[in-house]
Amino acid sequence: MTDLQATLDSIYADIQPRIGEGKVADYIPELAKVDPKQFGMAIVTVDGKVYRVGNADTAFSIQSISKVFMLTLALGKVGEGLWKRVGREPSGSAFNSIVQLEHESGIPRNPFINAGAIAVSDVVMAGHAPREAIGELLRFVRYLADDESITIDDKVARSETQTGYRNFALANFMRAYRNLDHPVDHVLGVYFHQCALSMSCEQLARAGLFLAARGSNPTTGHSVVSPKRARRINALMLTCGHYDGSGDFAYHVGLPGKSGVGGGIFAVAPGIASIAVWSPGLNKVGNSQLGAAALEMLAARTGWSVFGD
Numbered sequence: 248m249t250d251l252q253a254t255l256d257s258i259y260a261d262i263q264p265r266i267g268e269g270k271v272a273d274y275i276p277e278l279a280k281v282d283p284k285q286f287g288m289a290i291v292t293v294d295g296k297v298y299r300v301g302n303a304d305t306a307f308s309i310q311s312i313s314k315v316f317m318l319t320l321a322l323g324k325v326g327e328g329l330w331k332r333v334g335r336e337p338s339g340s341a342f343n344s345i346v347q348l349e350h351e352s353g354i355p356r357n358p359f360i361n362a363g364a365i366a367v368s369d370v371v372m373a374g375h376a377p378r379e380a381i382g383e384l385l386r387f388v389r390y391l392a393d394d395e396s397i398t399i400d401d402k403v404a405r406s407e408t409q410t411g412y413r414n415f416a417l418a419n420f421m422r423a424y425r426n427l428d429h430p431v432d433h434v435l436g437v438y439f440h441q442c443a444l445s446m447s448c449e450q451l452a453r454a455g456l457f458l459a460a461r462g463s464n465p466t467t468g469h470s471v472v473s474p475k476r477a478r479r480i481n482a483l484m485l486t487c488g489h490y491d492g493s494g495d496f497a498y499h500v501g502l503p504g505k506s507g508v509g510g511g512i513f514a515v516a517p518g519i520a521s522i523a524v525w526s527p528g529l530n531k532v533g534n535s536q537l538g539a540a541a542l543e544m545l546a547a548r549t550g551w552s553v554f555g556d
């Protein structure tokens with residue numbers, strides 16, 4: 248294998264002059280306060296080695312990356328029955344688009360657009376008070392990363408609760424189509440708190456390592472999901488993980504990945520490593536501009552693209 252630390256250092260050197268590019272998400276007031284001039288990246292290989300660069304230890308709001316962990320929980324609870332509530336096709340529209348939902352009678356296209364993730368949260372809530380569902384997710388992520396210090400940023404959750412009009416619209420729409428079993432404000436309470444999970448690149452790469460390693464975390468020995476389920480979650484990330492930028496991400500990077508409007512991207516090189524990158528400035532479709540650029544460099548310099556080197 249190439250010298251990964253040297254590869255990361257070379258990527259950092261190439262990114263450095265561009266730090267600050269893109270625009271921070273400002274529709275969530277608390278995220279608008281984040282300094283855009285930050286960049287961090289971490290890689291955890293399936294043999295447990297960790298490589299870091301830049302602000303890899305700074306906690307940030309993982310936002311939509313949390314949708315991967317919630318999907319894993321929901322599949323664990325209801326298995327393939329989940330697909331009655333949400334589809335598996337790329338949306339080709341914005342992460343918070345409403346128009347598609349009406350065409351498709353309240354069944355969201357996939358679990359990674361907002362509407363789909365809200366339906367997934369509703370599934371995880373079955374039999375729980377909202378607070379318990381949030382607690383379950385937090386415990387799950389701490390278990391995955393083997394790190395009890397991971398927290399939820401209540402300020403971010405509150406900020407989004409106060410301003411998340413579009414998400415309220417999506418959730419009300421789905422409730423009208425009977426695709427939500429719980430009251431809208433309860434489901435969104437869970438959804439906003441999951442999005443407000445605060446993690447560093449290293450914590451995120453550790454938490455997602457099971458997806459690079461056939462469903463088990465080789466550093467903790469924890470078996471999380473079956474190899475088949477890990478493969479399928481990766482397939483969904485590849486096709487739907489970047490909203491209407493998913494095709495472009497596959498073209499340039501070629502790795503299953505999930506982005507969030509906090510500026511994080513989590514990516515998987517199956518059988519090799521999990522990767523997390525963070526830089527708050529976003530491109531037009533709401534994905535980290537430098538995060539995607541850094542992953543493109545990584546894939547080119549390592550030959551890790553799932554489509555071949």
Ligand SMILES: NC(=O)CC[C@H](N)C(=O)O
Pocket residue numbers: 309310311312342343361407414439442506507508509533
């Ligand atoms: N793309 C994202 O990260 C969106 C998540 C954000 N919490 C929202 O619901 O709008």
